[in-house]
Amino acid sequence: MTIPSRVKLVDVGPRDGLQNEKSPVPAAVKIGLVHRLQDAGLTNIEVTSYVSPKWVPQMADNHEVMSGIARQGGIVYSVLTPNLKGFEAAVLDRPDEIVVFGSASEAFSQKNINCSIAESIERFAPVVEAARAAGIAVRGAMSCTVGCPYEGEVAPERVAYLAGLMKQIGVQHVGVADTIGVGTPRKVQRAVEATLQHYGIDDISGHFHDTYGQALANTLATLEMGVWQFDTSVAGLGGCPYAKGATGNVATEDVVYMLHGMGIETGIDLDKLVDAGAYISDFLGRKPNSRAATALLAKRAG
């Protein structure tokens, strides 16, 4: 397999990155982050989610955020929609892509979206149908594809099973997520191999959290299989409210640094991306959780 010459990154920082923040982040700051990401050349931004505000209070301002963005042509703005209620609210804000999110582990499905895997697929089916009828792209996030905070290791067969269900209901693209960042290169490769039973390599992305410091290695391992689309989070923001202790996604800055160093194009301006990460990290009162950003900021400071 030849390594792709161009990679598409979906920055999930405004959604996955901020959803777990305990103190409210004002909509204006979220919008400011989206603007800085688009200025840095990100073509895909996961902005918010239309979930219950009782479950994830930080995303309660979804409408304000989506309607406050000065959109640029050619950028795909994605939002999470777990059910028809979420989709019906989201569609008014004109997302380019919606994300349904299921789990390869039963226990995580229950904790995260309050239903079994089978029930989740029943809920997603009309959402997918409605989105496709409205000309909105559909992505399926597959959580816990290597490990679950409640069940431990997750077998590749579970991943293949979920991918098959996603395919059956018309989901066009699936993301292989290591929700709690326990994966190592061979394990994430096996999760991608399982997904390949139902989806072509061009319809699979990687979504790796960095809890054990493996996310960049996992990105490279799956890049070497031909995966060319990854979810990343500026400044390494994030964590899932239903996966205690899990840290953020791999930092967008670190992935961009690695890819550019390998001669792989992303269309992203690393300096501007570092500015975007510094902006949100300053607001949150902490340093960016990115080695590349830390190094570049230190270099700038002389």
Ligand SMILES: CC(C)(COP(=O)([O-])OP(=O)([O-])OC[C@H]1O[C@@H](n2cnc3c(N)ncnc32)[C@H](O)[C@@H]1OP(=O)([O-])[O-])[C@@H](O)C(=O)NCCC(=O)NCCSC(=O)C[C@@](C)(O)CC(=O)[O-]
């Ligand atoms: C899915 C539900 C809503 C089911 O929650 P439920 O309680 O089973 O739903 P319900 O249909 O019984 O409704 C209960 C209440 O929620 C309301 N409700 C129902 N649906 C919606 C909606 N869409 N938007 C707003 N409100 C909603 C509904 O109106 C009702 O309100 P009440 O009558 O009590 O006032 C809930 O479990 C939920 O919101 N979960 C949040 C899940 C979440 O956002 N998790 C984090 C994102 S996933 C993730 O981070 C993983 C990912 C994608 O990044 C990949 C990876 O790394 O693994």
